[in-house]
Amino acid sequence: MAATAPATTAAEADAAPPQQYRKHSKLTRPNPLWGVVAWLVGLLFAAPVLWMVLTSLHSEVDAATNPPSLLAPLTLDGYRSFFGNSNAWPALINSATASVVSTLLVLALSIPAAYALSIRPVRKWSDVLFFLLSTRFLPIVAAVLPLYLFAVWSGALDQIGTLILLYTAMNLPIAIWMMRSFLAEVPVEMLEAAQLDGAGLIRTLRSVVAPVAMPGIAATALICFIFSWQELLLARSLTGVVAGTAPVFLTSFVTSQGLFLAQVSAAATIVSLPVLVAGFAAQDKLVQGLSLGAVK
Amino acid sequence: MSVEETTPRQRTVLAEPAPQEQRAASRKSGWVRRAPLLPALVFVIITTQLPFATTIVISFMSWNALRPNDRGFAGFGNYAQVFSDANLRSSVVTTVVLTVVVVGVSLLLGLLVALLLDREFIGRGAVRTMMIAPFLVVPVAAALLWKHALLNPSYGLINGVLTWVWGIFGSSSPPQVAWLTQFPLISIELALIWQWTPFMMLILLAGLQSRPADAFEAAKMDGASAFQAFRYITLPHLRRYIDLGATLGAIFIVQNFDAVFTMTSGALGTANLPYTIYQTFFVRQDYGLAAAQGVIVVIGTIIVATFALRSASSLLKEDS
Numbered sequence: 232m233a234a235t236a237p238a239t240t241a242a243e244a245d246a247a248p249p250q251q252y253r254k255h256s257k258l259t260r261p262n263p264l265w266g267v268v269a270w271l272v273g274l275l276f277a278a279p280v281l282w283m284v285l286t287s288l289h290s291e292v293d294a295a296t297n298p299p300s301l302l303a304p305l306t307l308d309g310y311r312s313f314f315g316n317s318n319a320w321p322a323l324i325n326s327a328t329a330s331v332v333s334t335l336l337v338l339a340l341s342i343p344a345a346y347a348l349s350i351r352p353v354r355k356w357s358d359v360l361f362f363l364l365s366t367r368f369l370p371i372v373a374a375v376l377p378l379y380l381f382a383v384w385s386g387a388l389d390q391i392g393t394l395i396l397l398y399t400a401m402n403l404p405i406a407i408w409m410m411r412s413f414l415a416e417v418p419v420e421m422l423e424a425a426q427l428d429g430a431g432l433i434r435t436l437r438s439v440v441a442p443v444a445m446p447g448i449a450a451t452a453l454i455c456f457i458f459s460w461q462e463l464l465l466a467r468s469l470t471g472v473v474a475g476t477a478p479v480f481l482t483s484f485v486t487s488q489g490l491f492l493a494q495v496s497a498a499a500t501i502v503s504l505p506v507l508v509a510g511f512a513a514q515d516k517l518v519q520g521l522s523l524g525a526v527k
Numbered sequence: 528m529s530v531e532e533t534t535p536r537q538r539t540v541l542a543e544p545a546p547q548e549q550r551a552a553s554r555k556s557g558w559v560r561r562a563p564l565l566p567a568l569v570f571v572i573i574t575t576q577l578p579f580a581t582t583i584v585i586s587f588m589s590w591n592a593l594r595p596n597d598r599g600f601a602g603f604g605n606y607a608q609v610f611s612d613a614n615l616r617s618s619v620v621t622t623v624v625l626t627v628v629v630v631g632v633s634l635l636l637g638l639l640v641a642l643l644l645d646r647e648f649i650g651r652g653a654v655r656t657m658m659i660a661p662f663l664v665v666p667v668a669a670a671l672l673w674k675h676a677l678l679n680p681s682y683g684l685i686n687g688v689l690t691w692v693w694g695i696f697g698s699s700s701p702p703q704v705a706w707l708t709q710f711p712l713i714s715i716e717l718a719l720i721w722q723w724t725p726f727m728m729l730i731l732l733a734g735l736q737s738r739p740a741d742a743f744e745a746a747k748m749d750g751a752s753a754f755q756a757f758r759y760i761t762l763p764h765l766r767r768y769i770d771l772g773a774t775l776g777a778i779f780i781v782q783n784f785d786a787v788f789t790m791t792s793g794a795l796g797t798a799n800l801p802y803t804i805y806q807t808f809f810v811r812q813d814y815g816l817a818a819a820q821g822v823i824v825v826i827g828t829i830i831v832a833t834f835a836l837r838s839a840s841s842l843l844k845e846d847s
Contacts, residue, residue, distance in 0.1 A: 266648025272640055273654035279721065280660045282684055283672050295682040298691035340570060343563030353560045359568070366575040368832035370782045372801040373821030376808050377581035400574035403567055461665050464784045464805070478667040478785075485789055487675065492682065495675050499668035510663035511656065518729045525771055526733045 287496035294492040309497035318472075322480035323501070328391055329466075329476060330459035333398035337406045337455050340399070342448070345410035350417060350440065360411065363404040364523070371401070375468045382469055389471040397465050402455040405523060409454065412524020413447025414440065450516030453509040460506055477502045579825065586818035593812050605819035615803060615820065622781060622799040625712065629719045630776045634769060636720065637727025644728070645735040655732075662725040670789035673718040678706040711795040715786050723780070727772045734768030735761070774834055781828060800824050 285301070286294045287310065293303035313319055348356045378397065382388040417440050425435045463478040470479060481502055484495045510517065518526050589601035609615055644655055664672065677684045686703045693701030706714045738761060746756045784801040791797040793806065804824065808817035 262646075263648070265643060265646050266650075269640075269643040269646070269648060269654050270650065272643060273657040276640075276721065276724070277657035277660050279672055279677060279684075280664060283664075283668075283676060286676055297682050297687045298694060299682075299684055299687040340567040344567035347560060347562075347564035351560050353557070353564060359564065363568075363571060365832060366571055368778055368828055369575065369579065370801065370821075370824050370828050372782065372784065372804045373582055373825050374575070374578035375805070376585065376814060376817050376821065377578040379808075380581075380585075380814070381578075396574065400571060403571055407567060457663075461667075463667050463788070464801070468805070468809070478665060481665070481667045481671060482789065484671055484675070485792065487679075492675055492679075495671055499664070499671050503664045503668045506665055507660065507663045510659065514656065514659065517659070518733045521726065522730055522733075522771060522775065526730055526768065527737065 283496050284500055286493060287500045289493050291490040291493045294496070295490055309493035310501070312494045313497045313501060318475070318480055318483075319498075322475055322477045325391055325394075325470075325474055326460055326477040326502075327505075329394045329398055330456050333395045333402065333459050334452050334455045336395070336399040337402045338448070338452055340403055341406040341410050341451070344407050345414050346440075348407065349411045349414040350422065360408065363407055367401075367404040371464055375464065378465070379468055388469060389473045391470075391474040393469055394466060394474065394476070397469070398459040398462065401462070401465075402458055405458070406451050406455055408523040409451045409520045410444075410448065412519060413444050413451065415524075416447070417443045447516060447519075450513045450520050453513040454517070454520040457506050457509050460509075582818045582821050582825075584818075585814055586822045588815045588818075590814040591812060592814060601815055605815045606823075608816055609819050609823060614798070617796065618798045618800050618803040621712070621797060622801075625716060625719070625783070625799055626777055626780045628716050629723060629780050630773055632716070633720045633723040633727050633776065634731075634772055636724045637772065638731050638765075638769075640724065640728045641731035641735055644732055658728060659725050661721050662723070664722070666722070666785040667789055669722055670718060670786045673714065673721075674707065674790045678714055680705040680707075707791060708795065711791050711797045715790050715797055718790065719780065719783065719786055723776055727776065730768050730772040730775075731765060734765045738764050770834075774831070777831055778828070781831065800827075 288305045288307070289300070289303050290306050290308055293300045294309075296303075347353050348360060353359070379388075382390075382393055387393040421439050421443075422435065425439045430438070461478065462476075463482070466476045466479050467482065470476065481498060484491070484498060513520065586605055587601060587603070588598065589604060590598045640658060644651060644658070648654075661669070675683070680686060680703060683706070685706070686701075689703065690701045693699075704710075743756060743760050746760050751759070782801055783799065784805065787793055787797055787799050787802045788805075793799075793802045798806070800820070801824070804817055804820045807813050807820060811817075
């Protein structure tokens with residue numbers, strides 16, 4: 232033990248861990264081999280994404296070779312033919328509208344609700360939470376039929392407003408759960424101190440709650456944006472040519488159409504880009520959000 | 528977290544009005560407290576409960592949009608049809624197999640990757656970011672990527688790599704697999720496992736990092752092997768995180784529509800329940816039958832969700 236101790240400390244000092252990771256196994260000697268394995272596994276999982284981006288930058292002919300041509304010259308032709316499609320921009324704009332507006336609505340409804348469930352909790356707050364969660368567990372596919380019939384009857388078919396409302400409903404329960412866990416981090420002593428100092432509700436919210444909860448609110452917004460942007464079943468069932476979103480547009484590539492791999496890859500890359508950016512931005516809070524606040 | 532979390536229950540107690548001014552005041556303050564919650568609650572009730580109530584009503588009707596004049600009451604006719612339909616029974620099996628395989632394998636892989644990422648090595652943040660990427664590709668895009676760019680028999684990357692590897696060893700006849708026609712369900716499972724392993728990894732990694740350090744180190748001091756420490760300290764601690772990952776994963780994968788729709792369009796025995804319902808509704812336009820199928824899926828989901836709620840509530844209790 233005594234002989235190995237200095238070596239261990241030296242190695243640990245070299246690999247100074249980032250602050251957010253908790254060190255817990257001082258006794259395990261870092262074996263560089265496991266680092267190499269982790270890198271290989273990471274690369275293996277990232278490979279399809281990297282391949283998608285690389286293929287989107289190849290010409291159609293180079294994209295469809297066997298064995299693959301890794302070093303083929305790069306071109307933006309795939310992106311040109313994607314944006315050359317007259318449906319591409321409307322689909323992206325529809326997706327952006329539906330995701331952004333529904334996320335704003337979710338925030339407007341979920342912040343007060345989470346406040347009433349965590350900071351000034353109503354009685355039976357946990358029953359309310361579990362009711363909300365249970366609505367999210369019900370399969371959307373079982374609601375598509377009545378929603379479709381209602382949309383036909385009320386003239387709401389193929390309207391972006393319909394999707395906005397449905398995405399708000401879809402994300403609201405999850406957002407309230409996430410938001411509750413983020414607001415619960417506001418220390419009650421701070422709230423009491425603010426109250427004693429005579430701060431009103433608005434002032435308490437602004438100067439006590441907001442600073443602690445802001446990163447969580449941002450992460451919740453990003454996750455709701457991601458869920459809305461990705462949604463296919465409702466969009467495909469309730470929209471057509473006018474209000475079709477980006478995932479609906481992507482389904483036009485389901486059947487092969489000759490040499491089109493570069494174009495498919497470009498389309499998949501463009502449509503995934505906002506989610507990748509939002510996801511990496513929310514990385515630190517992603518687990519807490521996705522596990523509905525159950526995991527910190 | 529540097530801030531101590533106060534529990535909601537504690538807050539209810541703290542904010543309770545003094546006994547003297549109870550009754551009227553508490554009734555009024557009750558509504559003041561409830562007010563911020565009401566808009567969200569009313570919105571959720573209208574948008575989620577009404578459609579499901581309508582689905583139940585339609586499930587007892589004989590209603591096919593292709594024969595608009597035949598609309599009427601069907602009693603349990605649609606349900607009888609659901610249970611006697613062989614296609615539907617096979618889509619139940621497909622749904623179960625798909626969910627169990629994808630959740631099981633991605634949990635296992637997620638655990639292994641989480642154990643790797645729990646160690647200290649150079650570039651850990653970068654590897655973590657790379658691992659998350661699959662989860663952040665839009666599901667339809669991911670399904671297209673697997674269908675066309677990876678699994679295509681003539682120019683897909685996987686067969687391409689096989690050609691390349693065999694080429695290195697001088698063979699001109701590498702194995703070329705028509706993945707989507709020979710192994711349709713496995714192909715879908717592969718794509719979904721690739722997307723869901725990062726999700727499981729994130730939850731389990733958070734679990735590993737919340738592991739109490741002292742118990743683990745005490746075990747090591749006492750001469751426990753790495754495997755024993757894992758088996759008797761880490762795994763019991765991870766148990767709740769595994770439950771949570773499994774149930775949340777199951778809820779999303781039972782509902783999967785995108786991958787099945789995009790990769791095989793439900794052909795070759797890959798139609799799961801959501802796809803079958805979509806098909807009954809959009810292609811056969813048998814609304815009564817689709818609604819009955821929907822009700823049955825809801826009942827199945829409630830059974831799964833009961834477990835999910837239980838594990839969510841065990842974590843919530845610990846919270847309080």
